[in-house]
Amino acid sequence: MHLNRLITEQDVDMIYVIGPGHGGPGLVAHTYLEGSYTETYPHIERNRDGMRQLFRQFSWPYGVPSHVAPETPGSIHEGGELGYSLSHAFGAAFDNPDLVVACIVGDGEAETGALATSWHSNKFLNPARDGAVLPILHLNGFKIANPTLLARIGKDELTDLMHGYGYEPHFVEGHEPMKMHQALAASLDTCMARIRSIQKEARQSGNTTRPRWPMIVFRTPKGWTGPKVVDGKPVEGTWRAHQVPITDFDKPGHLQILEDWLRSYRHEELFDEHGKFLDELAALAPTGRRRMGANPHANGGLLLKPLEMPHFRDFAEEVKSPGDHKAEATRVLGKFLREVMRKNMATANFRLFGPDETASNRLEAVYEASGKAWMAEVEEVDENLSPDGRVMEVLSEHQCQGWLEGYLLTGRHGLFSCYEAFIHIIDSMFNQHAKWLKTTRTIAWRAPVASLNYLLTSHVWHQDHNGFSHQDPGFIDHVANKKSEVVRIYLPPDANCLLSVADHCLRSRQYVNLIIAGKQPDWQWLAMDEAVRHCAAGAGIWSWAGQGEDDPDVVMACAGDAPTVETLAAVMLLRDFEPDIRIRVVNVVDLMSLEPNEEHPHGMDDDQFDELFTRDRPVIFAFHGYPGVVHKLTYRRHNHDNIHVRGYKEEGTTTTAFDMMVLNNLDRFQLALDAINRIPRFEHLRQSAAHDYWTGIEKHRLYVSEHGRDMPGIRDWQWKGAK
Numbered sequence: 001m002h003l004n005r006l007i008t009e010q011d012v013d014m015i016y017v018i019g020p021g022h023g024g025p026g027l028v029a030h031t032y033l034e035g036s037y038t039e040t041y042p043h044i045e046r047n048r049d050g051m052r053q054l055f056r057q058f059s060w061p062y063g064v065p066s067h068v069a070p071e072t073p074g075s076i077h078e079g080g081e082l083g084y085s086l087s088h089a090f091g092a093a094f095d096n097p098d099l100v101v102a103c104i105v106g107d108g109e110a111e112t113g114a115l116a117t118s119w120h121s122n123k124f125l126n127p128a129r130d131g132a133v134l135p136i137l138h139l140n141g142f143k144i145a146n147p148t149l150l151a152r153i154g155k156d157e158l159t160d161l162m163h164g165y166g167y168e169p170h171f172v173e174g175h176e177p178m179k180m181h182q183a184l185a186a187s188l189d190t191c192m193a194r195i196r197s198i199q200k201e202a203r204q205s206g207n208t209t210r211p212r213w214p215m216i217v218f219r220t221p222k223g224w225t226g227p228k229v230v231d232g233k234p235v236e237g238t239w240r241a242h243q244v245p246i247t248d249f250d251k252p253g254h255l256q257i258l259e260d261w262l263r264s265y266r267h268e269e270l271f272d273e274h275g276k277f278l279d280e281l282a283a284l285a286p287t288g289r290r291r292m293g294a295n296p297h298a299n300g301g302l303l304l305k306p307l308e309m310p311h312f313r314d315f316a317e318e319v320k321s322p323g324d325h326k327a328e329a330t331r332v333l334g335k336f337l338r339e340v341m342r343k344n345m346a347t348a349n350f351r352l353f354g355p356d357e358t359a360s361n362r363l364e365a366v367y368e369a370s371g372k373a374w375m376a377e378v379e380e381v382d383e384n385l386s387p388d389g390r391v392m393e394v395l396s397e398h399q400c401q402g403w404l405e406g407y408l409l410t411g412r413h414g415l416f417s418c419y420e421a422f423i424h425i426i427d428s429m430f431n432q433h434a435k436w437l438k439t440t441r442t443i444a445w446r447a448p449v450a451s452l453n454y455l456l457t458s459h460v461w462h463q464d465h466n467g468f469s470h471q472d473p474g475f476i477d478h479v480a481n482k483k484s485e486v487v488r489i490y491l492p493p494d495a496n497c498l499l500s501v502a503d504h505c506l507r508s509r510q511y512v513n514l515i516i517a518g519k520q521p522d523w524q525w526l527a528m529d530e531a532v533r534h535c536a537a538g539a540g541i542w543s544w545a546g547q548g549e550d551d552p553d554v555v556m557a558c559a560g561d562a563p564t565v566e567t568l569a570a571v572m573l574l575r576d577f578e579p580d581i582r583i584r585v586v587n588v589v590d591l592m593s594l595e596p597n598e599e600h601p602h603g604m605d606d607d608q609f610d611e612l613f614t615r616d617r618p619v620i621f622a623f624h625g626y627p628g629v630v631h632k633l634t635y636r637r638h639n640h641d642n643i644h645v646r647g648y649k650e651e652g653t654t655t656t657a658f659d660m661m662v663l664n665n666l667d668r669f670q671l672a673l674d675a676i677n678r679i680p681r682f683e684h685l686r687q688s689a690a691h692d693y694w695t696g697i698e699k700h701r702l703y704v705s706e707h708g709r710d711m712p713g714i715r716d717w718q719w720k721g722a723k
C-alpha cells in the first residue's frame with residue numbers, strides 16, 4: 001500500500017523483493033487486490049467466489065505454495081531459502097536506470113552469510129547508469145524460536161553498522177498502526193527524494209563519488225495485528241507468532257481466536273456484499289504495468305533481447321593436426337567474451353561475474369572492452385576499476401551468484417567464472433535457481449530467461465601449488481542431480497570446443513549450463529570445423545586417434561581436457577606395447593549425452609550409444625570428475641558392466657599435474673594397464689604389463705620428490721598418430 005502510493009504519486013517503476021518468502025500470503029493478497037493476480041489467473045475472480053478459491057488453493061496440495069514463489073506474479077525471488085534478497089535486488093537494479101527495487105530483508109535472514117555481505121552491493125551500483133535498491137530491514141525481533149541479533153544490539157550499534165555498510169538508516173518504529181502508517185509514509189517520501197537526488201546528481205553532473213544510499217529499519221512487533229494471546233501465552237510480539245500462530249482447531253476457543261483476528265480487519269468496510277474490493281479503495285493502486293504484480297521486470301523474459309554474438313569461429317585456435325601445439329583454452333575464450341561484451345555495450349545487457357578470478361582464470365581480455373564495476377576508493381596501483389565497469393568482481397561467490405540470478409531473472413545475460421573447487425559455496429543457491437527454472441517452465445505466463453552459465457576453471461587436475469583444498473570436481477555430481485530439462489554439463493577437451501560450447505550456452509534459454517575447462521597451456525586437438533561437429537554431436541569417435549576401430553579390442557573413452565591428454569598418451573603406450581592392438585577413442589563433450597534419451601533431451605538412444613561404446617568390448621573411461629557420475633548416467637546401457645571409469649577419488653596434495661593423475665589412478669600408465677587387463681587376448685601379457693607399470697610408477701615417484709617436477713618423458717610428451 002505504501003509503495004503503491006509512491007508509485008502512483010511519482011510514477012515510479014518499482015518491483016518488490018521480499019526476503020522472508022514465508023511472507024508469501026502478503027504478496028498474493030496484494031496482487032489480488034491490485035488485480036494483477038486475477039489477470040494472471042482468471043479463474044480467481046474478484047468476487048466472493050474468487051476469494052474463496054484464492055484462500056482454498058493456498059498451501060493446498062497442487063495449489064499455491066505458502067512462500068513467495070515463481071507462481072506469484074511480480075516476483076523474482078522465492079525466499080524459501082533465506083539470504084539472497086538483497087543480492088537479487090541489486091542484480092535486478094544493475095543496468096536498469098529507471099527501476100527502484102524495494103527489498104524487505106528479514107532480521108533473521110540478515111544473519112546469513114550471504115545477506116550479511118550483500119549490504120556491500122552498494123559499492124558496485126552506479127547511480128548514473130543503474131537503478132536503485134531501497135533495503136527495508138524488517139526488525140520484528142524474532143526468528144522461528146529465537147530473538148534476532150540485529151534487534152538486540154541496540155539502536156546505536158545498529159545505526160553504526162548500517163552506516164558502516166554505507167547506508168543512511170531511517171528508523172520507523174512502533175506498534176500503533178495509524179502512527180506507523182504516517183511514519184512509514186513520511187520515511188518513504190524522504191528515501192525516495194534522496195534516491196532521486198542521488199541519481200540527479202550523478203546523471204546531470206557526472207559525479208561518480210559513492211553516495212550514501214538510504215535504507216529503512218522497520219521495527220514492529222512480530223505477528224503484528226495478529227492474535228495477542230493463544231492458550232494463555234503471548235503471541236504477538238514474540239517468536240510464537242512465526243508463520244502460523246494458531247494450528248490446532250480442535251482446541252476449544254481457537255476457532256474463536258481466528259474469527260476475532262480476521263474480523264479485526266473489518267472486511268465489511270473493504271469489500272461489498274459480493275466480495276468485491278471497493279472501487280474507491282481499488283483505485284488507489286497503480287494501473288497497468290506499474291502494478292508490481294504486472295511489472296515486466298519481474299517477468300524478465302518479456303524484456304529479454306538476444307545477445308549480439310560475434311562469430312566464435314573468428315577466435316579459433318589454428319590446429320593443423322591434432323596435438324600440434326598447446327594453448328590456454330580460457331585465454332582464447334576471454335577474447336571471444338571481450339567481443340560479446342563490446343557488441344552488447346549499447347544494449348547494456350551482458351555482464352561477467354567472478355569472485356576476484358577473472359584475470360586468474362585468464363579471461364582478462366574482457367578488460368579491453370570493459371573494466372570492473374567499482375564505486376569504492378581507487379588507488380594508484382589499481383587497474384581496470386571503473387564505475388562503468390561491466391565485469392563484476394567481489395570475493396563472495398554468494399554475491400556473484402545472487403547478482404547474476406537477479407540480472408538474469410530481469411531479462412539480461414551473464415556468465416559466472418569460478419574456481420572449480422569453490423563453486424560448491426553456492427551449491428544451495430544453484431539448487432534454488434534450478435528449481436525456479438524447472439517450475440517456471442510449466443508456468444505459461446513466465447517468458448523464458450537467459451540461461452545461467454558457469455565456467456569452472458582452475459580445475460582439480462592443475463593445482464600444482466594450491467594443493468588439496470583446491471581439488472574438488474563434485475559440482476558435476478551436484479548439477480547432474482537436477483532435472484534434465486534444466487541442466488547441461490559440458491567438458492570441452494580443447495579451446496575450439498570451448499568456444500563452440502560457450503557460443504551455444506550464451507544463446508540458450510532457461511538452462512543452467514556448466515562448462516568445465518582448464519586455463520593452463522594444454523594440447524589442442526580439433527580444428528574449428530571438427531570442433532563444431534564434435535560439440536554438436538556431444539560425443540564421438542576420434543578416428544585419427546584410434547586404429548582398427550571398427551572391431552576394437554578396447555574403447556578408450558574420455559571426458560574433460562586433462563583426462564583426454566592421458567587417454568591419448570595411454571593409446572600411444574598401448575600401440576608401443578602391442579602394435580596390432582585395435583583401439584577406438586571416444587571423446588565426450590556433453591556429459592548428459594551419456595544418459596538414455598528418455599531421461600535427458602541430449603541423451604543418446606541405445607543404438608547411438610552402442611555405436612560408440614560397443615555392446616561387448618571393454619571401455620576404459622577417463623573422467624574429469626568423480627567416477628560414480630559416469631556409472632550413474634550409463635547404468636542402463638547394454639555395455640555398462642564393461643565400463644571401467646577412472647576419475648578423481650579424493651586423492652590430492654600439492655604436487656604436479658601428472659602426479660595428481662597418478663594419485664587418482666587416472667594416469668596414462670594405469671589406463672593402458674587397465675586396457676591390457678580387460679582385453680581377453682592379452683591375458684598372457686598382464687603380469688609383465690603390471691610389472692612394467694609398478695616399475696614406471698616407482699621411478700615417477702622418486703623423480704617427482706627429487707626434482708619437484710615431472711620426468712622428461714611426461715613433460716616432453718606429444719601426441720603422435722599411428723604410422
Ligand SMILES: Cc1ncc(C[n+]2csc(CCOP(=O)(O)OP(=O)(O)O)c2C)c(N)n1
Pocket residue numbers: 020022080081082083105106107108109110112138140142143144148222242243
Ligand atoms: C537458509 C535458511 N535457513 C533456515 C531457514 C528456516 N527458517 C525459516 S523462517 C526462519 C526465520 C526467519 O526469520 P526472519 O528472517 O526474521 O523472518 P520473519 O519470519 O521474522 O519475517 C528460519 C530460520 C530458511 N528458510 N532458510
